[in-house]
Amino acid sequence: MDSSNILEINKLTQQFKSGDKQLTVLDSVSFSVAKGTVCSIVGPSGSGKTTLLGLCAGLDRPTSGQVILNGINIGDLNEDERAAVRNDFVGFVFQTFQLIPTLTALENVMVPLELRGEATKEVNAYAKELLTEVGLGDRLNHYPTQLSGGEQQRVAIARAFINKPQILFADEPTGNLDTETGETIENLIFDLNRASGTTLVIVTHDLELAHKCDRVIQLRNGKIASDEWIEETATAKVKEA
Ligand code: ADP
Numbered sequence: 001m002d003s004s005n006i007l008e009i010n011k012l013t014q015q016f017k018s019g020d021k022q023l024t025v026l027d028s029v030s031f032s033v034a035k036g037t038v039c040s041i042v043g044p045s046g047s048g049k050t051t052l053l054g055l056c057a058g059l060d061r062p063t064s065g066q067v068i069l070n071g072i073n074i075g076d077l078n079e080d081e082r083a084a085v086r087n088d089f090v091g092f093v094f095q096t097f098q099l100i101p102t103l104t105a106l107e108n109v110m111v112p113l114e115l116r117g118e119a120t121k122e123v124n125a126y127a128k129e130l131l132t133e134v135g136l137g138d139r140l141n142h143y144p145t146q147l148s149g150g151e152q153q154r155v156a157i158a159r160a161f162i163n164k165p166q167i168l169f170a171d172e173p174t175g176n177l178d179t180e181t182g183e184t185i186e187n188l189i190f191d192l193n194r195a196s197g198t199t200l201v202i203v204t205h206d207l208e209l210a211h212k213c214d215r216v217i218q219l220r221n222g223k224i225a226s227d228e229w230i231e232e233t234a235t236a237k238v239k240e241a
């Protein structure tokens with residue numbers, strides 16, 4: 001593992017059985033992501049983007065191949081150990097928010113740190129601070145059903161930020177939002193990279209968003225069809241790292 005990479009994927013293959021047929025969703029995919037960079041993953045619906053992101057973040061296990069996250073080969077870990085890795089340095093923003101319906105906005109944001117066993121008072125204060133940052137300081141005690149889609153996504157972002165992740169995975173984070181709300185969400189995510197140097201891996205079908213990233217990886221039929229750097233500055237950023 002090159003220590004300037006926060007993520008390395010080696011020959012990652014994911015197959016699913018459907019009836020008596022074998023479906024190869026990811027076909028020996030390899031790439032690395034340098035620390036502090038912003039990478040987008042694009043591709044048609046069904047090309048394996050969500051599957052890839054879930055594997056990279058340690059949410060699922062591949063059929064074969066390796067995922068090395070921050071120097072840790074997560075294939076060697078059991079479910080609990082992978083959960084611990086995710087809690088230590090991974091943030092994940094789901095397309096469909098995935099908030100817990102029985103918890104308020106504030107409680108949803110607190111969950112990751114409560115899982116770590118951190119003191120409730122401090123966690124509570126920090127969660128409030130984050131919700132205020134994403135513009136929801138007056139929605140702390142709202143339940144998910146009492147929030148708009150954009151507001152739910154902002155809660156999900158605050159939850160993803162609370163453990164100060166070194167790498168944030170976002171699966172079409174603006175996909176279910178109107179343009180204006182989408183831009184707000186986009187800015188919040190990019191700010192995390194600018195302010196904290198968090199590495200971002202963003203799945204999107206929005207080519208405009210993809211081209212604001214340092215790099216665009218295009219998936220097609222479970223393989224990388226292209227892998228392009230957007231700006232000179234992006235390459236410079238890698239060299240600096
Ligand atoms: P994308 O996010 O690019 O739209 P996905 O990664 O969600 O694509 O899915 C890629 C393909 O894998 C789809 O054809 C989907 O039906 C299939 N697939 C995803 N997850 C499973 C699963 N758990 N079991 C069977 N097939 C799956």
Ligand code: MG
Binds near residue numbers: 049050
């Ligand atoms: Mg998807």
